[in-house]
Amino acid sequence: MLGIFKKKTVNLMMPIEGQVISIEAVPDPAFSQKMLGDGFAIKPNSGNVYSPVSGKIVQRFPTNHAIGIESTEGLEVLIHFGINTVELNGEGFKNHVEVGDYIEAGDLLLTVDIDYVKDHEKSLITPIVFTKSDQIKKIVVDYSDFEANQKCGRVDMH
Amino acid sequence: MKKVVIKSEHGIHARPASQIVNYAQKSPCEIFFIKDDNRYNAKSIMNIMGMGLKKGDEIFIEVTGEEKESVEEALLKLIESINA
Numbered sequence: 001m002l003g004i005f006k007k008k009t010v011n012l013m014m015p016i017e018g019q020v021i022s023i024e025a026v027p028d029p030a031f032s033q034k035m036l037g038d039g040f041a042i043k044p045n046s047g048n049v050y051s052p053v054s055g056k057i058v059q060r061f062p063t064n065h066a067i068g069i070e071s072t073e074g075l076e077v078l079i080h081f082g083i084n085t086v087e088l089n090g091e092g093f094k095n096h097v098e099v100g101d102y103i104e105a106g107d108l109l110l111t112v113d114i115d116y117v118k119d120h121e122k123s124l125i126t127p128i129v130f131t132k133s134d135q136i137k138k139i140v141v142d143y144s145d146f147e148a149n150q151k152c153g154r155v156d157m158h
Numbered sequence: 159m160k161k162v163v164i165k166s167e168h169g170i171h172a173r174p175a176s177q178i179v180n181y182a183q184k185s186p187c188e189i190f191f192i193k194d195d196n197r198y199n200a201k202s203i204m205n206i207m208g209m210g211l212k213k214g215d216e217i218f219i220e221v222t223g224e225e226k227e228s229v230e231e232a233l234l235k236l237i238e239s240i241n242a
Binding site for chain 2: 012021028030031035036037058059060061062063066068070076078086089099120129131
């Protein structure tokens with residue numbers, strides 16, 4: 001019976017080497033106004049994208065710029081590499097996972113040619129969004145620089 | 159059920175999905191999108207982005223609940239207004 005009152009906390013591993021910034025600083029109102037949900041964002045130094053949590057791939061947009069994960073705890077996480085990168089039609093994005101794949105935190109999900117993205121005048125800023133708002137009690141992230149796969153924060157779930 | 163064809167150049171990616179889901183979440187109705195016999199909950203960002211809708215795709219909108227017709231109409235207009 002105590003199980004139902006147990007607090008669920010999901011640790012977040014840094015999915016891309018770079019700097020953690022506020023979701024409100026993302027240069028796209030759909031994200032900065034949290035239309036897709038609350039979260040944080042990354043200024044990437046690299047195009048290697050690893051899973052921030054362990055779980056299952058639940059969504060992969062055909063152009064490979066956005067991947068959805070459901071963590072083992074049930075937390076929904078959307079990684080959206082860059083801003084307006086849908087317009088690149090998948091060029092510069094190499095995907096390594098399929099919907100239904102089970103993944104561990106730290107598994108490589110996506111490789112992005114960041115020079116190609118920059119050459120096409122798209123921002124690399126990558127929102128990480130928790131898309132089911134009723135799951136979220138508290139999001140704690142450290143707004144600093146991280147290597148990939150270092151712990152950068154946590155989400156407390158209801 | 160209403161049929162609608164996706165007209166937006168880049169399909170239903172993050173921004174349009176958020177517009178649809180934000181509308182759907184405010185509605186007391188149950189709203190599902192149907193494509194190739196699969197049903198997707200229009201109140202879920204992951205579900206709607208996971209449809210991977212591209213320009214030219216055809217979907218059906220299934221609404222259950224009060225004022226179902228006005229919700230269907232509003233969704234049709236919303237989806238048709240999405241151009242980018």
